[in-house]
Amino acid sequence: MDRASDDIELEGIELDLFVEAMRRRHGYDFRQYAPASLLRRVRQLATNFGDGAISALTHRLLHEPELLPQLLEGLSVPASDMFRDPSVFRTLREQVLPMLASYPQITIWQAGCAHGEEIYSLAILLEEAGLYERSQIFATDLSARALERAREGIYPLRVAQQWSRNYLAAGGNHSLADYYSARYGLLKLDRRLRRHVTFAQHNLATDTVFCEAQLVLCRNVLIYFANPLQQRCLALFRDSLVRGGFLCLGLRERPDSAEAAADFAPVDANLRIYRRSTTAATEPAP
Structure with a gap:
């Protein structure tokens, strides 16, 4: 075996040991995450928290439990935007919300909410459709640190122009600036957008059903x-x-x-919006 192949094998063993340490020490199971993506994130954590060796990161994981929130944040994928993929949000606005309006109480679950950009996008859609007062949004993520940032609703002001373009492309009929205040290079979303949002930790790899909902969003998480x-x-x-x-x-x-x-029929397959079959049998996920 040449040196390069040997290094790859050793790194694979180190990654396996890190994953096993995370599972046995802290109860977080990453064994079914896509290996290439997981390796990239663990490598970055090893650089951020040590000398670049995954084995050294594993040692700190085992002996410094106070690092866990930062490690979980690094292992999650928090990047997003408000009204990301505007055509998706336009379709939710025009085709899905009118259907949800028939329910006396609307429950929405966003799994993997990251820093909350899409949660607030949903809140704006519901507000503009006159549905927010009878809605409850559950925003969940693996990372407690990501959830805390989502609760704050504070973002760099430099994103405002792109987010405003996204909002208008998604069918917004006001100005996105109506929903935030700007100061010291930051924008802070209006508190009214989170008055019906509950933030909570939830692990898609191990936890069970979170709530009964009329709409579930989990965008750009399954690919990992x-x-x-x-x-x-x-x-x-x-x-x-x-x-x-x-x-x-x-x-x-x-x-x-x-x-x-068989469980999901497409509403718009290109935009990845589906509707649960009314005939599908329900068997709880393991």
Whole structure:
């Protein structure tokens, strides 16, 4: 075996040991995350918290439990934007919210909410549709630090122009500036946008059904999971949705297994918006 191959094998062993340490020491199971993506993030953490060796990071994981929140934040994927993929939000506004309006109480679950940009986008859609006062949004993420940032609703002011363009492209009929204040190079979203939002930790790899919802969003999260975990999540979303409820995924994600395809009918397959079948059998996700 040449040196390069030997280094790759050793790094693979180090990654396995890190994942096992995370599971056994702290109860977080990353064994079904996509290996290449997980390796990139663990490498970055090893650089941020040490000399670049994953083995050294594992030692700190085992002996410095106070680092766990920072490690979980690094292992999650918090990047997003308000009204990311505006055509998705326009379709939610024009096709999905009118259907949700028939419910006396609307419950929405966003799994993997990261820093909250899409949560606040949803709140604005509901507000403008006159539905926010009878809505409850559950925003969950693996990372407590990401959830804290989402609760704050504070972002760099430099994103405002792009977010405003996204908002208008998503069918916004006001100015996005109506929903935030700006000061010292930061924008702070109006507190009224989170008055019906509950933030909570939830682990898609191990936790069970979170709530009964009419709409579940989990966008640009499944792409970081290996296929068995993707299928577990899709079963979890199915079991969380009322019959006829809606599922919105990222543009590179789809329920393409035979079982998932039977559970979800496309509303707009290109935009990855689906509706739970009214005839699908429910079997709780393992």
